[in-house]
Amino acid sequence: MNWFPNYTCMACGCEIQASSNAYLCPTCMNNLPIMTEKQTTHYAPFFYEEPIRTMILKLKYASNGFIAKALSPYLAAVYLQHIAQQFSQAPIIVPVPLHRSRYHERGYNQSAVLATELASYLHLTVISDALVRHKKTTIQKHMDTATRAANIKGAFIANPTQLDHIKKQNILLLDDVYTTGATTHECVTTLRRAGAKQIVILTIASVD
Numbered sequence: 001m002n003w004f005p006n007y008t009c010m011a012c013g014c015e016i017q018a019s020s021n022a023y024l025c026p027t028c029m030n031n032l033p034i035m036t037e038k039q040t041t042h043y044a045p046f047f048y049e050e051p052i053r054t055m056i057l058k059l060k061y062a063s064n065g066f067i068a069k070a071l072s073p074y075l076a077a078v079y080l081q082h083i084a085q086q087f088s089q090a091p092i093i094v095p096v097p098l099h100r101s102r103y104h105e106r107g108y109n110q111s112a113v114l115a116t117e118l119a120s121y122l123h124l125t126v127i128s129d130a131l132v133r134h135k136k137t138t139i140q141k142h143m144d145t146a147t148r149a150a151n152i153k154g155a156f157i158a159n160p161t162q163l164d165h166i167k168k169q170n171i172l173l174l175d176d177v178y179t180t181g182a183t184t185h186e187c188v189t190t191l192r193r194a195g196a197k198q199i200v201i202l203t204i205a206s207v208d
């Protein structure tokens, strides 16, 4: 009889030994697409490839909070290695928001959940509603770079009730995936207009 609970790999779903104390099976663990490119405009611990791709999809659509917990140490490592020294003072973490109708559909903003995990890991403050997505944009998956930028333009506003907490602050902008950068750069523009000082983009995965 097996007295141990069964654990499954967060990415491929295969069974893993309870005693291994891991959340990924050895195959997925060995295949993590660790970022190898030198990054300057945005930072990510991983390329957007398997098994990270599946983990992000599960985080997004299955409200899997364990995945945010499992990924936050990797975000923290990139922050400490490449980003922390760029800030003159500790940043506040701002997640890229969903439009409220999409939030109601999912009941969950994956970037906000990641932000909360990372903030507790790094002892930083998170302001989940610093940005508001007031324009409902169409899904961007199949758009080219120029169309994405036009689609997202003017989609965000700085939350009027949070302006005092944004002004002259350094900001770590957090999202799940960096694709063309259209979304995050629109957020950067919005935060800058609201008086934010230094802004650095951090995502779990980046396509390049």
Ligand SMILES: [Zn+2]
Pocket (backbone or CB within 6 Å): 009, 010, 011, 012, 013, 014, 024, 025, 026, 027, 028, 029
């Ligand atoms: Zn696996």
